[in-house]
Amino acid sequence: MNRIKLMLSILLMLAASVGLAAEAIVRLPSEGGASLPYLLSQGEADKPPAAVAVLFNGGGGVVGLNKRIPQPAPTFWSAHVRCLSARALRAPWSMCRLTSTP
Amino acid sequence: MSDAYRMSARHLRDIAAVVADLKQRFPGMKVYLVGTSRGTVSAAYAGAALGPEIAGVVLSSTLFNSSKAGAGLSGFDFASIGAPLLLVHHVDDRCSVTPYGPALGLGQRYALISVSGGEPARSDECEAFSAHGFLGMEAPTVQAITAWMLGKSYARQIP
Numbered sequence: 001m002n003r004i005k006l007m008l009s010i011l012l013m014l015a016a017s018v019g020l021a022a023e024a025i026v027r028l029p030s031e032g033g034a035s036l037p038y039l040l041s042q043g044e045a046d047k048p049p050a051a052v053a054v055l056f057n058g059g060g061g062v063v064g065l066n067k068r069i070p071q072p073a074p075t076f077w078s079a080h081v082r083c084l085s086a087r088a089l090r091a092p093w094s095m096c097r098l099t100s101t102p
Numbered sequence: 103m104s105d106a107y108r109m110s111a112r113h114l115r116d117i118a119a120v121v122a123d124l125k126q127r128f129p130g131m132k133v134y135l136v137g138t139s140r141g142t143v144s145a146a147y148a149g150a151a152l153g154p155e156i157a158g159v160v161l162s163s164t165l166f167n168s169s170k171a172g173a174g175l176s177g178f179d180f181a182s183i184g185a186p187l188l189l190v191h192h193v194d195d196r197c198s199v200t201p202y203g204p205a206l207g208l209g210q211r212y213a214l215i216s217v218s219g220g221e222p223a224r225s226d227e228c229e230a231f232s233a234h235g236f237l238g239m240e241a242p243t244v245q246a247i248t249a250w251m252l253g254k255s256y257a258r259q260i261p
């Protein structure tokens with residue numbers, strides 16, 4: 001059973017401008033056989049990141065990864081591309097939470 | 103996710119596991135915790151618990167006041183965060199649990215980015231499409247945060 005209560009979005013901050021985002025859901029083993037999923041998002045996968053930021057949403061903190069995965073819906077991807085790509089660092093994470101809601 | 107859960111040992115263990123996984127994926131890379139609004143409860147408590155494991159903590163629109171949902175950071179000792187701390191707040195944040203005043207006070211001891219201006223609110227005052235979410239000021243705000251993370255000079259006042 002996934003423990004979706006915990007929502008961690010990972011954004012790799014790049015010093016350079018960011019292109020299309022590469023994203024993946026990472027699942028870590030957790031207590032009681034549960035898995036701990038988090039969203040790993042990288043601005044430009046072919047360039048080394050300058051730092052890593054673990055992002056914590058406001059509100060309920062839940063973005064419903066379990067509803068969007070295992071087959072990410074186009075809306076999910078487009079939302080995150082809009083939030084996290086390029087010019088991506090220009091959108092606040094709180095806005096990402098809202099815009100990524102189907 | 104309640105405030106109590108965000109402060110819990112279970113939540114902190116999960117965060118520590120993610121940080122450890124990231125450090126394995128990106129050896130030598132600095133890892134920052136960034137929380138906004140109620141997410142600042144997670145970032146602050148994890149920042150205090152993880153100590154030198156992280157390079158810094160960023161709290162934007164910090165939940166300084168308690169609410170029906172929990173205590174927020176009303177009783178939190180910010181000095182318990184060993185890593186560098188950056189506060190980011192809109193001076194006109196009208197959300198009752200995230201007032202600007204305490205951020206200004208903490209700005210005497212910690213780095214603070216104060217944001218003003220932007221677009222008229224299009225959402226509740228505690229939601230993102232308002233000063234609480236830096237509406238219309240997202241680009242310079244995030245750029246300043248990123249500069250702070252990368253050790254570059256950053257804007258303390260936006261604009």
